Amino acid sequence: MAVVSVLTLSSSGEAQARPVTLEAVSQDSAPGNLTDLRREAERSSQALAEATKALEQRQATLAKADSELKKKLDQFRTATAELSKVRKPLADLVQSLYQTPQGGDMAPFLSGASDTSSLRALSDMTYLVSGRDEILADVGRLYQEQQRLAAEAQDLRATKLLVEAQLNLEIDTLRKRSAAVVKSLSQALVKLGVRVNQGGRSGAACDPTRVGSAAQYPNGLLPKSVLCPLQQPGRELRADAAIAFVAMNEAYRKRFGKPMCVTDSYRSLAQQQSIFYRRPGFAAVPGRSNHGLGLAVDLCGGVDVFRSLQFNWVEANGKQFGWIHPDWAYHSPFEPWHWEYDPELGSLL
Ligand SMILES: [Zn+2]
Known part of the structure; x- marks a missing residue:
């Protein structure tokens, strides 16, 4: 039976x-x-x-x-x-x-x-x-x-x-x-000027299909394969956050005539520790920062000034790309330059 x-x-x-x-x-x-x-x-x-x-x-x-x-x-x-x-x-x-x-x-x-x-x-x-x-x-x-x-x-x-x-x-x-x-x-x-390794291995860089595997790596220890470069030289984020950032950067460029200014993006554990000890209070405890997950950026060029034209634009338009200013960054600690990618928001849009 x-x-x-x-x-x-x-x-x-x-x-x-x-x-x-x-x-x-x-x-x-x-x-x-x-x-x-x-x-x-x-x-x-x-x-x-x-x-x-x-x-x-x-x-x-x-x-x-x-x-x-x-x-x-x-x-x-x-x-x-x-x-x-x-x-x-x-x-x-x-x-x-x-x-x-x-x-x-x-x-x-x-x-x-x-x-x-x-x-x-x-x-x-x-x-x-x-x-x-x-x-x-x-x-x-x-x-x-x-x-x-x-x-x-x-x-x-x-x-x-x-x-x-x-x-x-x-x-x-x-x-x-x-x-x-x-x-x-x-x-x-x-x-759009993002240096993607197109030759070589299939799906080498900027492959959002690898995002799922990023979750298995500890904060600050993401391998190159799940990261993706931004248009800003030397900056990189987790693939989905990077692609969403590039899209937001293009919209920003249309509005302000220049690309966004990025001070910091993905931070390895070693970089997190270095910043934490050099500037205590200015960075999250190493291993706990969203920078270590490749999901946060620190912006400059006016966005870092609270209620500036640039800050207000990113605050109003970032959401449609999955980028937000987290609640804590408004007051404790006050970090107008810090923005985060919310994968949930990004995939629902
Ligand atoms: Zn930050």
Whole structure:
């Protein structure tokens, strides 16, 4: 019964498989499109991760059903073999009783005598014959059940191959789509002056699909692979924050005629410690700063002056790019220059 329900599950799961189409990826590199591309890249990366997980789950479910079925089939094979072993001597015995009319226990019965011993012999023989018939019927039933289970196991293996093929095709399509979006995004960033390593390894830099893996690294110890350079030389942030910052920087440039001024961005643990000891009170405790997560910038060029035109512009417009002035920075400590990227805000926009 368990096997049947698993099979029903897997075939209904099959019907639920979403069709995936490879839509055209826009090659436009306008700053507004940069945000769209980043979101699209995040979405396709997420879809790819989900499809991969679905495949793994489906494979695990089918493998479990397959192993249960195999176990059951083995039990039936053993039972059939045991019964066959009993059937043979029993059949031989019954056969031999029929074939010895002139002697043994059967003689009185066959010669017409009706004493106790011949009656018992008759009863024994009837019992043996009916026993033999029962065993033959049991063997037949077991054999049929064994055949049915073998067919079921074969169906299950065919279903497994089909489901795997379908999901692998879906994953392949999603992977291609994700790669195409990341390529478009990299090209758009290069056009905006961000030095993205396009050659070499696939998805080398500014790949928002790597953001998920950034969470596993401790504060201040992010590897180069999850960081992305800004247009401002020497500055870098976590890929999603960097791409959102580039988009905000382009909007700022349109408004003020020059790019944003960045004093500080991602800080390694060593840099955090250095600043903390040189200027106590001006930097967060090492290992606790959002700079160490590649999600914060310190700005200059007017934004660092509370209520300046530039400060007010970033405060009003940053949100649409996922950049905010955190509550604490308004008063404790008062840091008008400090801005943070909120991944939740950035991905909801
Ligand atoms: Zn700061």
